[in-house]
Amino acid sequence: MRVYPEKLQADLDKRIAPLYVVSGDEPLLVQETTDRIRAHLRASGFTERDVFHAENANFDWDPVLFSVGSMSLFGDQKLLDIRLPGGKPGDRGGKALTALASDLSGDTVMLLTTPRLDGSTTRTKWYKALDAAGVVVQIWPLERSAFPGWLARRMKAAGLQADKDAIELMAERLEGNLLAAV
Helix, strand or coil, X not given: CECCHHHHHHHHHHCCCCEEEEEECCHHHHHHHHHHHHHHHHXXXXXXXXXXXXXXXXXXXXXXXXXXXXXCCCCCCEEEEEECCCCCCHHHHHHHHHHHHHHCCCCEEEEEEECCCCHHHHCCHXXXXXXXXXXXXXXXXXXXXXXXXXXHHHHHHCCCXXXXXXXXXXXXXXXXXXXXXX
């Protein structure tokens, strides 16, 4: 199920999905979104976390599958945090992700972070399985026209004040770089 980034907190407050897929090319917004999910899960008792970096198609998915099947000695709930920087898991990874989509128990939640996924990737079997089983959050780049409003909201949230001209000047100088703006 797809959820817009601005609606994610309301969705988290309602339920904990068995898996979350966060994808996008805006590093700051992807990071803040995954941080929000991790913090919510931690507060909900998911205190154990296994992190995997699936760097390429040769990544060994067996430890990931083993992690899902192994319980903690203390019975803690577990977050399976998988980073897929290439956005394509390969054949073995696709099969592993498809299996994970149906094998997750209530004690394990998977968080998959990827760059923006193209149309051909969103039509794959593994992506469709993840989309059907959990929550997909697609992070889109901020439009240039929306950047001043984003800056104003961030400044207000940080307790700062700036007039419209100052915000416009910052938006012009920062050229849409959200990391520099923060």
